Amino acid sequence: MKYRIQKIFDRFVCQGADCEATCCEGWKIEIDRESYEAYKKIRGKLGLKLLLGIDPKTRCFRMRRRACVFYNSHGLCDLYKELGRDGLCQGCKDYPRHKEDYGDLQEVMLSLSCPEAARMILEDESFGAWVEKIPEDKGEESGRKLWEVSRKILVDLEKVREVLNQILRDRQIPWKQRLAMGLAFAHDVQRHWDTDEDRTWWVGELSRRYLALGAPERFHRKMQGLREDKSASSPKRPRWAERRIRLAGWLRQMGPMEPVLEEWKQTLDEMCTVLYHEWDWDTYHRFCEEFDRENEGLEQEWENLVLYFLNTYLLGAVYDGDVFGKVKLAVFGVLVIRERCLFVYGTEGKAGREELIKAAWQYSRQVENSDHNLEFLEMDFLMNPLFGLHAMLEALQ
Ligand code: SF4
Numbered sequence: 001m002k003y004r005i006q007k008i009f010d011r012f013v014c015q016g017a018d019c020e021a022t023c024c025e026g027w028k029i030e031i032d033r034e035s036y037e038a039y040k041k042i043r044g045k046l047g048l049k050l051l052l053g054i055d056p057k058t059r060c061f062r063m064r065r066r067a068c069v070f071y072n073s074h075g076l077c078d079l080y081k082e083l084g085r086d087g088l089c090q091g092c093k094d095y096p097r098h099k100e101d102y103g104d105l106q107e108v109m110l111s112l113s114c115p116e117a118a119r120m121i122l123e124d125e126s127f128g129a130w131v132e133k134i135p136e137d138k139g140e141e142s143g144r145k146l147w148e149v150s151r152k153i154l155v156d157l158e159k160v161r162e163v164l165n166q167i168l169r170d171r172q173i174p175w176k177q178r179l180a181m182g183l184a185f186a187h188d189v190q191r192h193w194d195t196d197e198d199r200t201w202w203v204g205e206l207s208r209r210y211l212a213l214g215a216p217e218r219f220h221r222k223m224q225g226l227r228e229d230k231s232a233s234s235p236k237r238p239r240w241a242e243r244r245i246r247l248a249g250w251l252r253q254m255g256p257m258e259p260v261l262e263e264w265k266q267t268l269d270e271m272c273t274v275l276y277h278e279w280d281w282d283t284y285h286r287f288c289e290e291f292d293r294e295n296e297g298l299e300q301e302w303e304n305l306v307l308y309f310l311n312t313y314l315l316g317a318v319y320d321g322d323v324f325g326k327v328k329l330a331v332f333g334v335l336v337i338r339e340r341c342l343f344v345y346g347t348e349g350k351a352g353r354e355e356l357i358k359a360a361w362q363y364s365r366q367v368e369n370s371d372h373n374l375e376f377l378e379m380d381f382l383m384n385p386l387f388g389l390h391a392m393l394e395a396l397q
Helices: 033-040 044-053 078-083 090-094 115-123 138-142 151-169 175-191 199-211 215-233 239-253 264-278 281-294 296-320 323-348 353-367 371-383 389-394
Strands: 002-006 097-102 105-110 130-133
Touching: 044 078, 090 097, 097 296, 105 115, 105 296, 115 296, 115 353, 151 175, 151 199, 151 296, 151 323, 175 199, 175 215, 175 296, 175 323, 175 389, 199 215, 215 389, 239 264, 239 281, 239 323, 239 389, 264 323, 281 296, 281 323, 296 323, 296 353, 323 353, 323 371, 323 389, 353 371
Parallel strands: 002 105
Antiparallel strands: 002 130, 097 105
């Protein structure tokens, strides 16, 4: 059994009552069976509070005005106050620490949905670095259910992730081109994932091609060719208009999602109205250029953001084989968060690091903290032509 832990992990400290958006609000917290049984044994005033505060049908804490009933008026948790950290249910104890199991490998990372974790993820210079550990506590390990995975597929996926990390960190290549190359690489890998006998060979061969000297220039020429073909078919439309059309489609596509953030629906409507109706093509383009120019110094933050999504999801393809879908999710997340920043920039006149951090944790809460919303996107990525390779490359023009 091997544990791989993000380097920044141990530095996380919850902001408690100073948190700008507590995790005790906005979603139902499910209690693990062990904690639930322990809560049932508590007597006295606290026992009664627990009896009334937990819904036995769903095993979730009840909510009062969108917050957990144990979240008090001082912005703190009453259960923590009475029982200490050990008395919290597993989900509350762990959050925003997040574990993913791949057979005998467990990766442990921070979730972007917590504002403090989002700040650390985006600001950390060594983000993406892992520390490997063999657990000291054999007891904990022996009780764990190991999911069966193919070791061979996992090794191939680790290689794919490593190559994506290299492409996305290469500052010699323009930022949007790095995202486009990441998408194209994953697309090519996917073509050989299910059909070819020797997947490992293809992963090696494609890695070599995409990391070769001169690969960025070749890719750039290919993208240029695509653009010229497109301009020939719709000569009146400027190049950047394609990006706006794609992104308008993506944001509208998010409309039917389950609202995790109270203000989600309204935010999305406002963004669509302002970005794609009130602003004409030229205004949209001008704000994009100004926003990019003013935020040139945020390269690391954008890189960390895309690597966060890749590090969190890519190895999950060991279960469903959908490598391309995981990279789509990463690129989609980055571009939607960018649209949010662009909206703030255009309407409030400023959007820098703080706005990016906020847009990132809000997106993460809305999308990542709902299995329903993640599944909704996964299905869309598979079925909807808005998320085909060419359409996604156009969103990166
Ligand atoms: S969201 Fe993060 S910082 Fe805020 S209360 Fe929860 S764990 Fe603490």
